[in-house]
Amino acid sequence: MTTTAQYNFAYLDEQTKRMIRRAILKAIAIPGYQVPFSSREMPMPYGWGTGGVQVTASIIGPNDVLKVIDQGADDTTNAVSIRAFFAKVARVATTTHTSDATIIQTRHRIPEKPLGQGQILVYQVPIPEPLRFLEPRETETRKMHALEEYGLMHVKLYEDIARHGRIATTYAYPVKVEGRYVMDPSPTPKFDNPKMHMSAALQLFGAGREHRIYAVPPYTEVVSLDFEDHPFTIQHFEDPCALCGAEQVYLDEVILDDRGGHMYVCSDTDNCEERRAAGHVGTLGMQEAAE
Amino acid sequence: MDSTFEGGFANPVFDAQTSFRAIMDALANPGTPHKLAETALAQGPLKVELASTLLTLSDADTHIWLSETLRTEPIEAFIAFHTGAPLTRDPGRATFAIVASVDELPRFDEFNLGTQEYPDRSTTIVLAVPALSGGADIVLRGPGVNDHWHCSPIGLPEDFLTQWVENRELFPRGIDLLLVADGHVIGLPRSTRISEGH
Numbered sequence: 299m300t301t302t303a304q305y306n307f308a309y310l311d312e313q314t315k316r317m318i319r320r321a322i323l324k325a326i327a328i329p330g331y332q333v334p335f336s337s338r339e340m341p342m343p344y345g346w347g348t349g350g351v352q353v354t355a356s357i358i359g360p361n362d363v364l365k366v367i368d369q370g371a372d373d374t375t376n377a378v379s380i381r382a383f384f385a386k387v388a389r390v391a392t393t394t395h396t397s398d399a400t401i402i403q404t405r406h407r408i409p410e411k412p413l414g415q416g417q418i419l420v421y422q423v424p425i426p427e428p429l430r431f432l433e434p435r436e437t438e439t440r441k442m443h444a445l446e447e448y449g450l451m452h453v454k455l456y457e458d459i460a461r462h463g464r465i466a467t468t469y470a471y472p473v474k475v476e477g478r479y480v481m482d483p484s485p486t487p488k489f490d491n492p493k494m495h496m497s498a499a500l501q502l503f504g505a506g507r508e509h510r511i512y513a514v515p516p517y518t519e520v521v522s523l524d525f526e527d528h529p530f531t532i533q534h535f536e537d538p539c540a541l542c543g544a545e546q547v548y549l550d551e552v553i554l555d556d557r558g559g560h561m562y563v564c565s566d567t568d569n570c571e572e573r574r575a576a577g578h579v580g581t582l583g584m585q586e587a588a589e
Numbered sequence: 590m591d592s593t594f595e596g597g598f599a600n601p602v603f604d605a606q607t608s609f610r611a612i613m614d615a616l617a618n619p620g621t622p623h624k625l626a627e628t629a630l631a632q633g634p635l636k637v638e639l640a641s642t643l644l645t646l647s648d649a650d651t652h653i654w655l656s657e658t659l660r661t662e663p664i665e666a667f668i669a670f671h672t673g674a675p676l677t678r679d680p681g682r683a684t685f686a687i688v689a690s691v692d693e694l695p696r697f698d699e700f701n702l703g704t705q706e707y708p709d710r711s712t713t714i715v716l717a718v719p720a721l722s723g724g725a726d727i728v729l730r731g732p733g734v735n736d737h738w739h740c741s742p743i744g745l746p747e748d749f750l751t752q753w754v755e756n757r758e759l760f761p762r763g764i765d766l767l768l769v770a771d772g773h774v775i776g777l778p779r780s781t782r783i784s785e786g787h
Contacts, residue, residue: 307602316648319609320684323646324709326616327765327778329732333709357613359606444705476732476780478761498735500617515617515733515780 308355308388314338318356318511322502325513330475331443332426332510340506347380348506350403350422357418357502358384358401363391365399370407370548370565377405394568406469408490410547410569413499415516421484423505426512428472428482448480451523459528468533473520480523481512489532489548494520539564540582542573593666596630598644604628608645612767615776620729620740622721622773632667634658634689636717638769640667643715647674647685654683654700654712656693686714691744697752697764708761711779715767718744721775726786733778739786742768742775753783 306312314336321335340348358364364384368377372394380403381392393399396409403420413419429439432450442448451472458466471488475481483491484503494501494514501514514520524530538545540561547569549562561582564570574583598604604626611623629640639659647653653674655664668674677683680700688694694716703711724743727750730736745768746752756763756779763779777783 307606312602312605313648315609316605316646317650319613320646320651321709322613323616323713323765324711326613326733327780328708328761329780331708331761334707357606357610359610360603440706500613513617515778517735518732 305387307360308358308384309341310338310352310355314352315356318352321511322353322356322513325502325511326500326515328479329514329518330479330481330512332505332512334509335511337506337509342379342383344507345424346376347403347405347422349504349508349511350405350420350506351380351383351504352506353420353502353504353511354384354401354403355388357420358388358390360388360390362400363393363398365393365396365402365568366404367402367407367409367566367568368405369550370409371567373567395572396566396568406485406487407548407565408486408493410544410564410566412493413497415498417499419497419499419501421486421501421503423482423484423503423510424507425470426482426484426503426505426508426510428470428480443479446478448474451480452525455523455525459525465524465528465530471530472523474523475514476519477521481514481520483520487533487548488522488530491520491522491530492532496520535562537562538580539570539573540580542570542578542583543580544570544573544578593663593670596632596640596667597671598626598641599628601644604641605645608641611774612642612645612776615767615774616765616778617733617776619731619733619776619778619781620738622775624773625769627772632664633661635664635667635687636689636769638772638774639687639689639715639717642767642769642774643668643674643685643687644671646713647672649673649675651675651684652677652682654678654680654686656686656688656690658689658693659687680712683712686712688714688716690717691746694746697756700764702759702762702764705762708763711762711764713765713767715769716744718742718768718770720744721768721770721773728784728786729777729781730784731781734781740775741786742770744768744770750783750785753777757782 321333366377366381368374522530607626631637700712766777768775
């Protein structure tokens with residue numbers, strides 16, 4: 299018999315899960331609306347994804363397969379820690395393959411491979427309120443959402459244009475969900491915004507420090523805010539991925555030496571690995587050794 | 590055996606998770622049936638699907654409104670023992686409304702519709718129906734629905750479409766509806782637009 303104290307399945311106690319589950323259901327019923335919830339202390343600091351972890355812990359079951367990414371990568375500290383956390387407290391299977399996962403918890407990227415029906419994408423959100431930097435008072439932003447008063451956001455985007463000649467916001471680019479709520483898609487690059495629109499997957503957002511949960515159901519309109527004469531555009535990369543040669547994907551810059559040498563590689567490591575395994579090679583990549 | 594103490598989930602943690610995922614998937618994909626955990630026992634008119642939903646979602650923080658035939662001593666004792674949820678007779682205060690059949694269902698606007706600032710505080714109605722298919726065809730559109738979806742639950746109010754249009758017009762306020770029968774649940778969140786099928 300073990301003498302080690304055992305945690306409840308998926309760490310959280312059942313009453314906490316019920317509270318979070320009720321918040322998730324209301325979030326799904328009101329797409330883009332931020333439902334307040336009573337966020338718990340988690341065994342990791344705020345800013346490490348406590349909101350996403352609580353959402354995942356409340357929905358996960360023994361048959362789920364979990365993938366965790368941090369800026370697109372499966373092998374960075376945050377992703378490895380959270381994956382190990384759930385492998386330990388929920389004993390679920392984990393994977394790095396996007397298509398094998400039933401739940402994907404993400405910090406600031408959406409996988410390149412389109413998600414399918416039945417998959418759930420859980421976002422870790424630092425600041426859920428898109429209007430917060432424009433209006434610091436919660437009482438006011440709540441009223442603005444209630445009255446659908448989003449003029450301030452358009453003024454902000456307009457000021458971008460007046461100052462820089464274009465909308466300079468490149469991440470956490472505000473979206474309007476189903477023609478009603480303006481929502482912060484979490485600090486994903488705006489490159490990923492179009493993937494949220496009419497996605498077949500359920501998208502859940504958890505902000506632990508800020509005590510908010512929100513959701514975008516499958517097949518829901520998610521439109522990036524813009525102007526007729528300054529339409530929304532995504533980032534464009536000159537060169538393909540240096541390792542796998544992929545185009546139309548989001549790339550990270552990697553510094554190679556102290557003389558200004560650098561290369562651009564896929565931010566989505568799983569997508570890059572799969573492409574290299576399939577024989578795609580970029581300018582700096584090496585042909586995979588034949589098995 | 591006193592059924593007050595019996596009749597909860599056989600595996601409270603995993604059964605609640607199973608039922609929750611069914612309800613979540615039902616609301617995320619309006620009109621499609623999802624299987625609830627069925628290890629709970631029915632308590633007279635409190636059908637197994639209603640009991641399963643109650644055990645999954647309610648606790649001391651949720652006010653439960655019971656429809657008339659469910660207001661019996663054994664059912665109230667069952668809810669008190671297994672969930673600790675307070676009961677209310679005022680539909681306007683209900684977090685969850687548990688309704689045994691359509692004859693006992695008040696109009697949607699008698700329930701808590703939430704406020705413009707806090708639309709999440711509205712009532713979720715859980716209605717037991719005779720069957721989730723085989724009735725009049727209705728067409729669903731909106732979030733969670735890929736273009737449109739047909740479904741045909743039996744046992745909706747006669748003026749359901751009118752009431753639903755009124756409920757939809759209140760968006761983001763409004764009630765959310767769960768229909769349960771045959772071990773399954775169908776979700777109709779307030780965001781869904783419903784019209785008559787052909």
